[in-house]
Amino acid sequence: MDIHEYRVSRSDEHGTVAREVHRAYKLPPDVDVTTVKSHLTNRGVLNITANKSNEGVVKVINTNDKFEVGLDAQFFSPKEIEVKTRSRSDEHGTVAREVHRAYKLPPDVDVTTVKSHLTNRGVLNITANKVGK
Secondary structure, three states, X not given: OEEEEEEEEXXXXXXXXXXXXXXXXXXXXXXXXXXXXXXXOOOOOEEEEOOEOHHHEEXXXXXXXXXXXXXXXXXXXXXXXXXXXXXXXXXXXXXXXOOEEEOOOOOOEOHHHOEEEEOOOOEEEEEEEEOOO
């Protein structure tokens, strides 16, 4: 993302005094660039905001044979990740800000086959077979 600012501070018979600033920022890979917005405050501070795309979910696959979800876990080591299955579930699952994610497994998932794997790129893949498959 490039930010270019050109501001004329004064002009007189001798010419114009202006300031020009150019800055380039690298956006994180999980930013939805279509949601980038900027706002200049009364104090001259430029605020730039954007939404994350899918809030860390890299992929979700739900076929007849398996259920798989991939999560961005690049800032965690394998020792810091715990994957559990519980019989209690709600309608949509839960996402909390403390980097706790809960997913409702489809009813036809064999919970005894749940496996997780952290890739070299920091994506946590969780897979499970479907019942009878």
